Amino acid sequence: MARDKLLFLSSDQVSPRGETCRVSLNGTEVVYTLKRCRRRTIGMTIDSYGLTVSVPPRESLRWVESALRDKADWVIRKLAEWTNKKLIRLVWEEAAIFPLLGEPWQLTKAASGSLQMTPLKIKTETEDKQLTLPFTSPLTKSQIEELVMTWYGQKALSCFSERLMLFANKLGVPLPKLRLSRAKTQWGSCNAHSVIRLNWRLIQIPLPLVDYVVAHELSHLVEMNHSPAFWRTVESIYPDYQAARKELKMLG
Numbered sequence: 001m002a003r004d005k006l007l008f009l010s011s012d013q014v015s016p017r018g019e020t021c022r023v024s025l026n027g028t029e030v031v032y033t034l035k036r037c038r039r040r041t042i043g044m045t046i047d048s049y050g051l052t053v054s055v056p057p058r059e060s061l062r063w064v065e066s067a068l069r070d071k072a073d074w075v076i077r078k079l080a081e082w083t084n085k086k087l088i089r090l091v092w093e094e095a096a097i098f099p100l101l102g103e104p105w106q107l108t109k110a111a112s113g114s115l116q117m118t119p120l121k122i123k124t125e126t127e128d129k130q131l132t133l134p135f136t137s138p139l140t141k142s143q144i145e146e147l148v149m150t151w152y153g154q155k156a157l158s159c160f161s162e163r164l165m166l167f168a169n170k171l172g173v174p175l176p177k178l179r180l181s182r183a184k185t186q187w188g189s190c191n192a193h194s195v196i197r198l199n200w201r202l203i204q205i206p207l208p209l210v211d212y213v214v215a216h217e218l219s220h221l222v223e224m225n226h227s228p229a230f231w232r233t234v235e236s237i238y239p240d241y242q243a244a245r246k247e248l249k250m251l252g
Helices: 061-070 072-084 141-171 200-204 207-219 228-237 241-250
Strands: 019-025 028-036 043-047 050-055 097-100 103-109 114-119 131-136 177-181 188-190 195-199
Touching: 019 061, 019 072, 028 061, 028 072, 043 072, 050 061, 050 072, 061 072, 097 141, 097 200, 103 141, 141 177, 141 195, 141 200, 141 207, 141 228, 188 207, 195 200, 195 207, 200 207, 207 228, 207 241, 228 241
Parallel strands: 028 050, 177 195
Antiparallel strands: 019 028, 043 050, 097 103, 103 114, 114 131, 188 195
């Protein structure tokens, strides 16, 4: 990498425990969280919070930096992988932005004092797309979270049900049961009882990617595996599945 400045921790990403430190690795300034705990060796973790380094209580900062420089190539590579992921972070605040099918929506105050979700992109149907919510400002963070998650859940059930029906008809299979999922590592799943679970977070991303996940899970009703026959089934109802699959992986 060139001598770029890589500040991987922002104000809304800082790990709740530990000391924020900086070190130069291969000409790149890396911000990391230093945690001192009961352990005998150094530990390095890279996730959405950035680099977290766990060390024994009395190890010096010079020793920590030396250990990081020994692992510099690995640290830079893994940080770059996380930086390239298009992670969606929700902030429970009034006037925050909430993505819906790839479009930015904002929680704003209506003239009446109640809150409304409003699409930010200018469209002729903007007035129709505004959704007034039965809450008055100001709200606590927990109230905003409850309000927005209820909104997401309603939108997800409506959208996913519609797309399941569309692609089930294309595939010629009975309409399966739909359940919303909060899985951390799966966008969707399908079981032998014809129950499809779709991650509620799908409602945040563009509709073509939602359709790919729907087509993928429905295809398991025909082929309960990932064999060549399975991928041919996916392709029969979603021809551009390879591009969608690649883009979905970038979302993390």
